[in-house]
Structure formats: C-alpha cells, structure tokens
Amino acid sequence: MPRPLQFLGQGVVYLVIALLFGLFSDWPRFTFFPADQAQIMLSFAHGAQRKGECRKLTAEELDELAPNMRRPEICPRERLPVLVELTLDDQPLYRESLPPSGLSGDGPSQVHRRFVVAPGSHRITVRLRDSARSEGFDYERSETIALRERQNFVIDFRSDRGGFVFM
Amino acid sequence: MIDLRRPLRWCFLHLERWLDAVFPAGWNPLHQLGALGFFYYWVVAVSGIYVYVLFDTGTTEAYESVEFMTVEQWYLGGVMRSLHRYASDGMVLMMVVHVLREFSLGRYRGPRWFTWFTGVPVLWLVMIAGISGYWLVWDQLAQYIALETADWLDWLGIFGEPIARNFNTASALDDRFFTLLIFIHIVVPLLLLLVLWIHLQRVSRPQINPKRGLAVGTLAMLLALSFWKPAVSQGPADLAAVPGELGLDWFYLGFYPLMERLSDAAVWGFAVALTLLLAALPWLPPMRKAEATANTAVVDLGNCNGCQRCADDCPYNAIAMVPRSDGMAFDLEARVDSDLCTSCGICMGACPTATPFRRRSELIPGIELPQASARALREDLEAATSGLDGESGVVVFGCAHGPKLERLDLPNVASVALPCIAALPPSYIDYALSRGFAAGVFLAGCHEGDCYHRFGVAWMEERLAGERDPALRRRVPRERIGQAWLAEDGLSDLASAIEDFQAGLAPQAASAGAEPVRKRLEEEEVGSHA
Numbered sequence: 001m002p003r004p005l006q007f008l009g010q011g012v013v014y015l016v017i018a019l020l021f022g023l024f025s026d027w028p029r030f031t032f033f034p035a036d037q038a039q040i041m042l043s044f045a046h047g048a049q050r051k052g053e054c055r056k057l058t059a060e061e062l063d064e065l066a067p068n069m070r071r072p073e074i075c076p077r078e079r080l081p082v083l084v085e086l087t088l089d090d091q092p093l094y095r096e097s098l099p100p101s102g103l104s105g106d107g108p109s110q111v112h113r114r115f116v117v118a119p120g121s122h123r124i125t126v127r128l129r130d131s132a133r134s135e136g137f138d139y140e141r142s143e144t145i146a147l148r149e150r151q152n153f154v155i156d157f158r159s160d161r162g163g164f165v166f167m
Numbered sequence: 168m169i170d171l172r173r174p175l176r177w178c179f180l181h182l183e184r185w186l187d188a189v190f191p192a193g194w195n196p197l198h199q200l201g202a203l204g205f206f207y208y209w210v211v212a213v214s215g216i217y218v219y220v221l222f223d224t225g226t227t228e229a230y231e232s233v234e235f236m237t238v239e240q241w242y243l244g245g246v247m248r249s250l251h252r253y254a255s256d257g258m259v260l261m262m263v264v265h266v267l268r269e270f271s272l273g274r275y276r277g278p279r280w281f282t283w284f285t286g287v288p289v290l291w292l293v294m295i296a297g298i299s300g301y302w303l304v305w306d307q308l309a310q311y312i313a314l315e316t317a318d319w320l321d322w323l324g325i326f327g328e329p330i331a332r333n334f335n336t337a338s339a340l341d342d343r344f345f346t347l348l349i350f351i352h353i354v355v356p357l358l359l360l361l362v363l364w365i366h367l368q369r370v371s372r373p374q375i376n377p378k379r380g381l382a383v384g385t386l387a388m389l390l391a392l393s394f395w396k397p398a399v400s401q402g403p404a405d406l407a408a409v410p411g412e413l414g415l416d417w418f419y420l421g422f423y424p425l426m427e428r429l430s431d432a433a434v435w436g437f438a439v440a441l442t443l444l445l446a447a448l449p450w451l452p453p454m455r456k457a458e459a460t461a462n463t464a465v466v467d468l469g470n471c472n473g474c475q476r477c478a479d480d481c482p483y484n485a486i487a488m489v490p491r492s493d494g495m496a497f498d499l500e501a502r503v504d505s506d507l508c509t510s511c512g513i514c515m516g517a518c519p520t521a522t523p524f525r526r527r528s529e530l531i532p533g534i535e536l537p538q539a540s541a542r543a544l545r546e547d548l549e550a551a552t553s554g555l556d557g558e559s560g561v562v563v564f565g566c567a568h569g570p571k572l573e574r575l576d577l578p579n580v581a582s583v584a585l586p587c588i589a590a591l592p593p594s595y596i597d598y599a600l601s602r603g604f605a606a607g608v609f610l611a612g613c614h615e616g617d618c619y620h621r622f623g624v625a626w627m628e629e630r631l632a633g634e635r636d637p638a639l640r641r642r643v644p645r646e647r648i649g650q651a652w653l654a655e656d657g658l659s660d661l662a663s664a665i666e667d668f669q670a671g672l673a674p675q676a677a678s679a680g681a682e683p684v685r686k687r688l689e690e691e692e693v694g695s696h697a
Binding site for chain 1: 188196253324387407417
C-alpha cells in the first residue's frame with residue numbers, strides 16, 4: 001500500500017477508536033428515573049425487642065460463672081421481627097415482616113425499598129411493630145405530603161427521635 | 168456444540184489483515200493489545216496524579232474541585248481529567264479485545280492456563296477502579312452509581328447496616344466517605360499492577376510497551392479527543408432528588424441498567440457465573456489433545472553440553488539450567504518442566520547437536536520432542552523431496568499455526584510440517600540445499616509479530632541473519648531461501664510467494680550448475696557404505 005494511503009488508513013483507525021471512546025462514554029443516554037414521577041424511600045435499621053424476657057441469675061448460676069463474667073441478668077439474644085406497613089392515600093403500598101439480621105438473629109431488622117409514585121399531594125402513613133404484641137402497632141406516623149417531580153422522599157425510623165422521621 | 172472461537176477468529180483474521188496493510192511491520196495494534204493496555208494504564212496513572220493534586224474530598228468539595236479543573240483550568244486540569252477518562256475506557260477496550268482474541272486463538276489452555284487464570288481478577292479490578300473513579304466526581308451520575316452499587320452490595324447482607332442508607336439524605340453522607348473512596352481508587356489500581364505482574368510471571372520476555380510510533384499515535388488520539396470532547400460532570404449530586412436521564416460510560420457502566428431491570432441476585436449470579444466460567448475455561452471441553460502432553464521435550468544428557476541455548480529460546484520458561492547430574496565435564500544440564508512445556512519444539516531448533524549431517528552417530532540431539540524428533544525430521548525431509556527435480560524443486564518448512572501446508576498444491580513443491588518454524592534447526596536448511604534435496608528452501612511461519620509460540624518467527628529470522636545461535640552457516644546461499652510469515656488464512660498468499668520464489672530459482676540453478684536432486688546423497692551413501 002502506498003505510504004500516503006497507509007497514513008490515511010492509520011488516521012481512520014485512530015478516528016474510529018476516538019469515536020468509540022467519545023461516543024460510548026456518555027451515549028446512548030439512559031433514563032434511570034422518569035421525570036414525571038416521585039420516589040418514596042423507606043429505609044431504616046431497627047432492632048425489635050428480644051424474643052424472651054430478661055431474668056435475674058440465681059445465686060447458684062452466678063457461682064458457676066467466673067467472677068469477671070458475673071452479670072445480674074441474662075437476656076436471650078434473638079430478636080423479634082419488625083412488622084412495617086406503608087400506605088399511600090390509605091392504599092397499602094408495602095407490608096412486610098422483617099427478620100432480624102445476624103447469624104444468631106440478634107441484629108437489627110433492615111429495609112431499604114424505593115417506591116415510584118405520582119407527584120402531588122398524598123397521605124402517607126407508616127406503622128411499625130417491634131414488640132411481641134399480636135395486634136396493632138407500636139409506632140405510627142401519618143402526614144399529607146406534596147411530592148414534587150423526581151423528589152426523593154425518605155422515611156427513616158429513629159427510636160432515639162421517637163419513631164418515624166420524614167425527610 | 169457451536170465453537171464460538173471460529174467466527175471470532177474469522178473476524179480477527181480479517182481485521183488483522185486490514186490493519187497489516189495500513190500499519191508498518193510490527194505495529195499491528197491487534198498484536199499489541201496487552202502492551203497497549205499497559206500504555207493506557209500509564210496514561211491513567213500520570214493524569215490521575217495530576218487530577219488528585221486538584222481534587223478535594225468532601226460532599227460539596229469533591230464536585231466543586233472537579234468543576235474547577237474542568238472549567239477554570241480546562242487547558243490542563245480539564246485535559247488531564249479527559250485523558251484520565253478516555254485512557255480508562257481504552258483499558259477496558261484493550262482488555263476485552265485481548266480476552267476475546269486469546270480465546271479465539273485457543274491461547275488459554277495447557278501451560279498458558281496460569282496467564283489466563285490470573286487475568287480474570289484483572290477484569291474485576293479494572294472495573295472497580297473505574298467505577299470508584301466515577302463515584303468520586305459526586306455529580307448526578309455518581310449519585311446514580313452510589314445508589315445502584317450500594318443496593319447491589321447490600322444484597323450480600325454482610326454489612327452491619329445497609330450501605331445504601333448513607334445516600335438517603337445529604338446529612339447522612341459524611342466527608343470521610345470520600346476519603347474512603349479515594350483510598351479505594353488509589354489502592355485498587357496499585358493492586359491491579361501487582362496482579363498484572365503476577366499475570367506475566369510465566370511469560371518470558373513479555374512485551375509491556377507498544378511500539379513507540381503506536382504509543383505516540385495513541386497519545387495524540389487521546390489528546391485530540393480530550394480537546395474535542397472534554398469529559399464533563401452531569402450536574403451536582405442532590406440526594407433530595409432522584410437522578411433522571413444520564414449519560415453512562417458504557418465501557419464501565421454498561422451492566423448498571425441490568426440492575427434496574429433484573430434483581431440484584433440475578434446480577435450477582437451473572438457476574439459470579441461469568442467469572443467462574445472464564446476462570447475454568449482452560450479446563451473445559453474441547454480438551455487439549457492427549458498426545459500433546461505426551462510430547463513434551465526430553466533431554467538426552469549424552470548429547471547435552473549445557474550450552475543454555477534451549478533455555479534462552481524457550482518462550483514459556485519451561486527449561487531450566489541445573490547443575491550437572493551425570494558427571495560429565497560440563498557445569499550445567501537442561502531440565503524440562505513438563506507442566507510448562509507446550510511441545511513447540513523451539514528447544515530442538517536451538518540445539519546445536521540437532522544437525523542432520525550426523526551420519527556416523529545416531530541423530531539424537533541434546534533436546535528434542537519424542538514425537539517430532541530430529542531424526543524423524545530428517546527422514547520427513549528426505550521422503551518429501553524424493554520427487555523433486557533439481558532445477559526448481561522447493562521444500563517448504565511450515566509451522567502448524569500458519570496456513571495449512573497439506574492444502575498446498577503446487578508442482579515441484581514438497582512440504583514438511585513442524586510444530587513451530589523455530590523448531591527447525593538451521594542446519595536442516597543447509598542440509599537440504601547442500602545435499603541437493605531441493606533447489607530452494609521456503610520457510611512459512613505464523614503471522615509476523617503474532618507467532619503462536621510467541622518468538623518462533625523472531626528466533627528464526629535472527630538465526631538466518633546470523634544474530635542468534637545456532638546461526639545458519641555463511642556458506643548457505645541466502646538467495647535460495649524464501650520466507651513468508653502469514654496467518655492461517657493466508658494460504659493463497661503463501662502459494663503466490665512460493666511460486667514467485669520458485670520462478671526466481673531456475674535461472675540461479677542453471678547458472679550455478681546445480682546437481683540433480685538426491686544425486687549427492689546417493690553418491691555419499693554409496694561412499695559411506697564403501
């Protein structure tokens with residue numbers, strides 16, 4: 001092949017590679033979230049109550065323990081599941097019994113879920129049960145929220161702040 | 168089962184042929200994919216150091232510092248950022264094409280398993296390094312990556328609290344998170360370098376730098392691209408809003424949309440399955456031929472003088488020189504590691520005792536392949552050339568990985584197949600010509616710069632030029648030796664080259680008064696019997 005044609009051919013090769021890099025480094029564009037929707041994110045990590053009651057150790061049991069291991073109470077490790085319920089305009093959106101994490105089931109129950117909803121005014125209600133009760137909930141919060149397009153509305157649970165936190 | 172390698176090999180052979188036409192000899196980018204990958208790595212490293220100097224860790228500082236270098240200092244910081252991005256893309260492209268090409272050529276089995284196997288973690292490390300880099304910019308694309316990656320990792324359930332909770336709100340995100348990210352973004356590429364070093368441990372004389380001209384061209388291309396289309400951010404991350412439409416870098420983030428379409432479990436399953444499949448490929452069917460393993464090189468100590476040429480020429484580091492064990496007056500002897508030997512026969516081609524002129528003692532060289540021995544090679548040569556005439560008879564020595572010699576159908580041309588062209592000791596060329604077996608010797612090997620056994624073509628050229636031991640003797644007329652280094656689809660080109668070579672031989676033979684083929688040998692054998 002004549003030398004000028006060789007140079008031209010090399011130029012074409014470099015151009016094609018440059019086009020590959022230039023083009024596919026940001027094209028075709030990808031729509032992660034529709035512009036005319038909003039998002040509710042339910043995200044928390046909360047440990048429910050222990051499955052059993054704590055009890056005081058007897059004198060015999062304390063004697064069997066090494067002095068530095070003696071504690072007045074012994075508590076079962078395993079926690080209860082957390083029941084959570086989310087409704088939007090009184091319509092159920094999510095209800096789940098979240099098992100405790102950890103190999104021994106003694107860690108917090110966790111949830112991190114996203115819900116795509118239409119923007120606008122909505123009544124959001126969220127309830128949580130973390131005790132051994134069989135009916136009803138221990139925590140509840142309900143509010144009417146105006147959601148903007150593409151808004152990320154976060155529902156967290158902080159027991160140290162009294163329950164559900166809307167952000 | 169469909170052999171995926173065939174269509175891939177067909178594509179590569181055609182692309183290779185076209186690239187051969189436009190690039191100077193030895194520059195073909197397809198023959199330097201690994202070296203080009205390394206070159207892109209160094210561009211990423213150098214540009215990354217500059218970007219790091221200007222980068223500031225922090226939830227707002229990260230984006231602002233990247234914007235500063237992109238907008239305020241576009242002429243240097245912006246160019247460095249763009250080089251950093253595009254060279255990273257280049258690494259992925261080189262890596263993927265390198266994997267596909269080696270797969271299509273079957274270069275992942277036998278002793279090559281180690282190089283293939285250690286290449287698999289490279290895929291993960293390159294991806295982790297690149298994705299963590301996009302995360303650092305902390306624009307809307309970074310926010311998307313953060314949300315998806317955190318969800319994906321949380322599926323494993325090994326973290327005390329979901330990582331994704333760090334990205335719920337701006338107040339949940341800590342500046343120290345960026346310190347952790349930059350730590351990952353620096354440590355992973357360093358780890359990558361270590362793995363690449365391991366990757367090349369069983370490769371003798373690895374080529375880690377591309378030809379200078381190719382490197383200059385590649386850098387110029389990256390620079391031009393950086394000015395033409397600078398890398399830019401996609402608006403600051405805002406955790407109160409969900410990222411909408413994004414421009415993804417498909418080289419790194421091509422599988423992210425899958426996370427939305429499929430479950431995290433499915434994406435994990437796909438990633439792990441693909442990794443395991445790649446890692447296990449050297450041991451999956453179709454298996455290597457059983458005879459290949461039984462044909463590893465053997466050393467005959469009675470003929471080995473410990474010259475070390477076989478160890479120097481072995482492309483797979485399969486031969487070690489060890490202290491003499493038989494009491495002979497040499498310091499060293501060759502020892503073959505059969506696990507590393509690919510039966511290429513280059514060691515036999517390098518052995519000075521593998522000479523066909525030996526008639527008084529049995530032709531057993533210091534090292535050879537049991538099923539393609541020096542003696543068998545001499546017999547093959549003598550048998551193949553029995554029907555040639557002295558004026559223009561040509562014997563072709565060809566390797567098993569170039570054009571198929573058995574499909575060569577030319578008048579007055581004989582062929583002898585070898586595992587690799589460098590398995591031919593140069594003395595056989597001398598033998599064929601000086602003993603009148605053929606008027607010309609033609610050498611056909613793999614494509615130049617892409618020898619299946621890595622150095623077969625290079626070693627043979629150096630032996631012919633007298634630059635490498637054992638060198639072809641000076642007395643051998645070079646004009647009676649032809650050569651063509653072609654890929655396996657180059658049969659017609661090979662036939663044309665042989666015909667041209669043959670056409671040029673007849674006048675030479677006439678002027679030189681060449682003796683009829685085999686006459687000399689017959690006379691000599693009569694003489695030796697007498």
